[in-house]
Amino acid sequence: MAAKFDVKEALAKLTMSQKIKMLCGKGWWHTEPVPEAGVDSMRMSDGPNGARGTRFFNGVPSSCFPSSTGLGSSFDISLAHEVGEALGDECRAKSTHILLGPTVNTQRSPLGGRGFESFSEDPVLNGTIAAAYINGLQSKGVAATVKHFVANDQEFERFSISSDVSERALREIYLKPFQIAVKDANPWALMTSYNRVNGLHVSENSWLIDDILRKEWGFQGMIMSDWIGVYSTAESIKAGLDLEMPGPTVMRGKAIDRALIAQKLFTEDIDARVRKILELLARAHASGIPFDGPEKGVDTPALRSLLRRAASSAVVLLKNDKKLLPLSIFGEKKTIKKIAIIGPNAKTAFASGGGSANLLASWKVSPLQGILNAIASSDQGKDIQVEYAVGGQTHTLLPLLDGYIQMPEEAKKSGGGDDKYWGGKEEDKVAFVEFWNEEPGEGWVADPTVKGEGRVKKSDWATPTGSSYCFLMDGIDEEKVNDICWIRYTTTYIPDTSGPHTFSLTLAGHGTLSINGTLLIDLSTDPPQGDSFFGLGTADVSARVPYLEKGEKVDVEIRVSNALFVGKGGPFSTRGGIRLGGSVDVKEEVAREEAVKVVEGADVAIVVVGLTHELESEGFDRPNMKLPGATNALVSALLKVNPNTIVINQSGTPVEMPWVDEAHTLLQAFYGGNELGNGLADVLFGKVNPSAKLALTFPKRLEDSPSYPSYGDKGEAHGKILYNEGIYVGYRSFDKRSLDPLFPFGYGLSYTTFSYSNLHVSEPSFSASSSSGKNLSLTITFTVTNTGSLPGSESSQIYVSYPSTSVVPHAPQQLKGFAKTGILEPGTSEELKVSLDRDAFAWWDERVSRAGSGVPGLHGVTSLGGKGGRWVAEKGVYEIGVGASSRDVRLKGTVEVKEGPLEWLGL
Numbered sequence: 080m081a082a083k084f085d086v087k088e089a090l091a092k093l094t095m096s097q098k099i100k101m102l103c104g105k106g107w108w109h110t111e112p113v114p115e116a117g118v119d120s121m122r123m124s125d126g127p128n129g130a131r132g133t134r135f136f137n138g139v140p141s142s143c144f145p146s147s148t149g150l151g152s153s154f155d156i157s158l159a160h161e162v163g164e165a166l167g168d169e170c171r172a173k174s175t176h177i178l179l180g181p182t183v184n185t186q187r188s189p190l191g192g193r194g195f196e197s198f199s200e201d202p203v204l205n206g207t208i209a210a211a212y213i214n215g216l217q218s219k220g221v222a223a224t225v226k227h228f229v230a231n232d233q234e235f236e237r238f239s240i241s242s243d244v245s246e247r248a249l250r251e252i253y254l255k256p257f258q259i260a261v262k263d264a265n266p267w268a269l270m271t272s273y274n275r276v277n278g279l280h281v282s283e284n285s286w287l288i289d290d291i292l293r294k295e296w297g298f299q300g301m302i303m304s305d306w307i308g309v310y311s312t313a314e315s316i317k318a319g320l321d322l323e324m325p326g327p328t329v330m331r332g333k334a335i336d337r338a339l340i341a342q343k344l345f346t347e348d349i350d351a352r353v354r355k356i357l358e359l360l361a362r363a364h365a366s367g368i369p370f371d372g373p374e375k376g377v378d379t380p381a382l383r384s385l386l387r388r389a390a391s392s393a394v395v396l397l398k399n400d401k402k403l404l405p406l407s408i409f410g411e412k413k414t415i416k417k418i419a420i421i422g423p424n425a426k427t428a429f430a431s432g433g434g435s436a437n438l439l440a441s442w443k444v445s446p447l448q449g450i451l452n453a454i455a456s457s458d459q460g461k462d463i464q465v466e467y468a469v470g471g472q473t474h475t476l477l478p479l480l481d482g483y484i485q486m487p488e489e490a491k492k493s494g495g496g497d498d499k500y501w502g503g504k505e506e507d508k509v510a511f512v513e514f515w516n517e518e519p520g521e522g523w524v525a526d527p528t529v530k531g532e533g534r535v536k537k538s539d540w541a542t543p544t545g546s547s548y549c550f551l552m553d554g555i556d557e558e559k560v561n562d563i564c565w566i567r568y569t570t571t572y573i574p575d576t577s578g579p580h581t582f583s584l585t586l587a588g589h590g591t592l593s594i595n596g597t598l599l600i601d602l603s604t605d606p607p608q609g610d611s612f613f614g615l616g617t618a619d620v621s622a623r624v625p626y627l628e629k630g631e632k633v634d635v636e637i638r639v640s641n642a643l644f645v646g647k648g649g650p651f652s653t654r655g656g657i658r659l660g661g662s663v664d665v666k667e668e669v670a671r672e673e674a675v676k677v678v679e680g681a682d683v684a685i686v687v688v689g690l691t692h693e694l695e696s697e698g699f700d701r702p703n704m705k706l707p708g709a710t711n712a713l714v715s716a717l718l719k720v721n722p723n724t725i726v727i728n729q730s731g732t733p734v735e736m737p738w739v740d741e742a743h744t745l746l747q748a749f750y751g752g753n754e755l756g757n758g759l760a761d762v763l764f765g766k767v768n769p770s771a772k773l774a775l776t777f778p779k780r781l782e783d784s785p786s787y788p789s790y791g792d793k794g795e796a797h798g799k800i801l802y803n804e805g806i807y808v809g810y811r812s813f814d815k816r817s818l819d820p821l822f823p824f825g826y827g828l829s830y831t832t833f834s835y836s837n838l839h840v841s842e843p844s845f846s847a848s849s850s851s852g853k854n855l856s857l858t859i860t861f862t863v864t865n866t867g868s869l870p871g872s873e874s875s876q877i878y879v880s881y882p883s884t885s886v887v888p889h890a891p892q893q894l895k896g897f898a899k900t901g902i903l904e905p906g907t908s909e910e911l912k913v914s915l916d917r918d919a920f921a922w923w924d925e926r927v928s929r930a931g932s933g934v935p936g937l938h939g940v941t942s943l944g945g946k947g948g949r950w951v952a953e954k955g956v957y958e959i960g961v962g963a964s965s966r967d968v969r970l971k972g973t974v975e976v977k978e979g980p981l982e983w984l985g986l
Contacts, residue, residue, distance in 0.1 A: 118357070428445035
């Protein structure tokens with residue numbers, strides 16, 4: 080804690096009204112300041128794979144790192160620490176004290192809308208990678224916010240759903256990654272989840288927040304709500320929720336005054352919450368990060384190198400049956416003269432999933448561009464021909480016009496608007512947005528021929544923007560623009576293909592789209608309602624333009640009134656929004672035939688398909704595991720016509736692959752961040768030997784998923800979702816049922832091969848624990864040898880199987896540790912060492928009442944239903960497995976725990 084900020088002294092200066100004010104945020108991204116008491120306003124920013132800063136609209140561009148499922152699949156603790164450090168640098172550049180990440184919720188189902196935000200289905204991998212990320216981030220003086228505590232594993236009815244889960248499953252699966260993060264990294268902040276757990280909202284659940292998190296685990300950090308995730312006043316404060324986000328308050332403020340009068344709350348309750356905020360503020364002071372400072376981006380050679388390395392480290396090689404990879408395009412073995420690149424995910428860079436994780440990437444490299452970059456990097460590359468075909472569209476919404484639009488000439492002549500909130504580069508300004516506080520002319524919204532006062536110089540305020548998606552919740556001069564306003568969005572679209580085009584429009588409000596001065600889409604009168612913009616926006620409506628010429632400029636104008644949207648009273652204050660999509664009309668059969676012709680004449684075909692940030696996102700769960708549109712038909716057709724076809728799937732979570740038996744070369748790319756394309760090319764051409772392994776089980780079909788009968792909208796009762804699989808989540812269930820997945824947990828290939836040998840499991844030693852009960856420790860050592868012809872790195876996994884004499888059933892095996900070699904040259908070896916403690920042998924026993932149990936540390940803590948419980952490690956013989964995946968265990972040994980049963984609470 081910095082000497083210049085004294086928590087006790089600051090608390091003593093605050094009046095009760097000031098303390099109450101501090102218990103809610105100031106707007107979206109700040110805590111409330113109290114200048115007269117020396118209390119500054121801390122700044123927050125969304126994570127987990129970047130630091131967006133304080134604006135959705137026209138924010139400062141940010142570095143985007145691979146999605147968490149990609150980073151988890153690296154099995155690389157040191158890489159996670161480096162990513163955390165880099166995110167700390169990004170936060171410091173944006174004057175941000177608190178990053179809202181990492182996410183460690185467990186992926187119960189492949190369908191979870193935010194599944195890509197967490198590292199793994201396994202709690203040990205999830206928590207261990209998270210801890211490294213947190214340690215890296217906090218080494219830069221930036222607070223990590225581990226989230227969403229707890230069992231926030233679906234988006235359906237996320238504000239109200241009750242996650243009904245046994246205490247054993249809650250402890251062993253869902254709480255465990257949070258426990259590991261607290262134990263190994265001491266996060267300075269934590270965010271509660273939206274949902275209820277066994278009937279009670281987490282934000283007011285004293286058993287979870289106070290009994291477990293604070294008392295049992297000794298968590299010392301600040302606890303904040305998820306945004307609009309507080310549903311009570313006295314209850315949430317009594318439970319230990321320090322900060323309601325965002326501001327202005329809904330559940331606190333004057334309501335606290337009344338609760339104090341009624342003695343539902345007392346001064347000490349308020350002081351306890353404020354003290355935690357002040358303790359975090361002391362860390363903010365110590366960091367040296369300015370309060371209310373500027374927001375800047377970061378772009379250094381070291382950062383670019385890390386982003387590229389992170390992208391390649393997240394690529395999993397799933398099949399390489401014909402040893403087609405790595406591709407030989409340089410040197411004496413060069414055999415490739417023509418490469419066909421196919422697929423909608425090839426030309427567009429999908430750097431991230433959607434929702435809170437999505438941000439304005441400072442740059443993006445698509446797979447197509449990455450491959451072109453790799454070829455151009457050598458003089459020999461000039462002899463290689465690359466041909467691209469889209470093969471078909473896979474979107475549910477027409478793609479944004481980004482990349483095909485530019486600033487209108489009229490806007491340029493006017494000066495281009497106010498740059499006060501513009502955070503990007505000059506060349507990134509591609510559209511112009513104007514605001515009026517009164518309608519510029521009668522009928523102006525509905526009729527594009529009505530000019531009225533609606534000239535550029537007559538608007539009340541105007542700004543450039545960099546996209547055809549404008550979420551107008553921030554980045555606007557509030558002193559000049561009223562809450563209810565009229566908006567005009569103009570841009571110039573330049574088609575890259577001649578032919579008929581279709582445009583689509585979604586609005587938060589009502590309005591029109593005109594093309595070259597002609598009305599195309601009318602949403603000005605009784606627009607159909609959709610699920611956009613908090614469910615208060617219009618449906619996505621599309622219309623066709625018969626013909627546009629390639630390269631000819633097209634004038635695009637959208638006029639909007641946000642009055643209807645604002646009047647509906649959404650959960651957040653915003654001036655509305657616009658989503659404009661469009662593309663040349665693509666008939667699936669024609670596009671597929673074109674792609675087939677391109678592939679037929681190529682030496683090798685690279686097909687890039689998958690999901691996007693509009694298909695995997697916060698706010699909704701996927702309806703199924705299928706790839707969108709005609710993707711499967713495209714992949715099947717291409718596999719038939721070219722024997723050298725490489726299939727790359729890009730998604731944050733598993734998808735079905737009905738063509739997998741025909742695909743002899745297959746990679747899983749996840750969302751790779753800024754350097755997705757270059758990182759992928761590094762793997763394809765052998766600059767990087769892939770070493771990632773799946774952090775998630777890929778089922779063959781959705782019905783094989785353990786949560787299938789009870790997930791999303793499939794609950795047995797309204798408002799509840801039963802975690803019917805209990806402790807058998809992910810690979811635990813597949814092992815228990817002897818069911819073959821499409822690809823197992825921990826699976827991933829290399830361009831070389833590895834052997835395992837010399838397993839040694841030490842005898843466990845016992846010692847007094849610093850928390851409670853008796854601890855044990857043992858060491859596992861083994862040797863990994865590169866038996867192939869190329870340098871490479873291997874990720875090895877340690878699995879523990881419990882004794883058959885255990886009093887309760889267990890999963891056949893559980894991951895309890897992992898280790899990764901350095902780059903091993905052919906023929907060389909490395910000895911790996913993994914340490915295990917009592918947690919590796921523990922299970923949660925909820926039978927025993929804690930009161931008077933005689934177990935150290937088990938007193939005075941109540942559990943659900945008034946019952947208690949504790950961790951137990953039984954005496955017996957445990958099997959230790961060391962393997963390349965959960966289904967490829969290479970070495971087996973045993974260890975006998977002779978003392979016990981060991982019993983304890985806490986970390």
